[in-house]
Amino acid sequence: GDKVKQSPSALSLQEGTNSALRCNFSIAATTVQWFLQNPRGSLMNLFYLVPGTKENGRLKSAFDSKESYSTLHIRDAQLEDSGTYFCAAEKGGNYKPTFGKGTSLVVHP
């Protein structure tokens, strides 16, 4: 089965609303990264996390290694937040990030 499972697979939001994306891990993840792939295909690193939380503007991410999950919260969604969000987990310094299949997000006016 998939070592990194993302949910939901697709999401549609109205501009100005909030939402949360989730990754569940079946590996003993020690670090998590979140990426946004924009409609042109470029991948941007949003967060690199050890267990704990980080915040950057309207985005906030949390990683709980004991419960094996991570979340990405989007507050006040904007049109430019549209794209595909990926999480990637790494186990114990093996330097081999494993990706989920992504959440496709569309923000509409």
Place this chain on the structure above:
Amino acid sequence: EAAVTQSPRNKVTVTGGNVTLSCRQTNSHNYMYWYRQDTGHGLRLIHYSYGAGNLQIGDVPDGYKATRTTQEDFFLLLELASPSQTSLYFCASSGGQISNERLFFGHGTKLSVL
């Protein structure tokens, strides 16, 4: 922001053809990676390397070779390309030290095998 440059941006070849994808990073990162992205599969790791001359096998290595010639340069080789290798290929690099494993990606190479 780390700089990772891939070339070419687009490539079309025929079945059985020979293809080399190039990647250069200019941030003195130790680790470099090749991923392929396909609809329904996300990004899957093909090969990776922790330094010049080193090669580690990823999760979907069949049909691919790779070579890390310098700290900066990592190449992906398809010696007998097949239509199943039609994909979007990404190169990435990271520092490769504890707490410095943040991945930075190139813009991708779209490969079509006819």
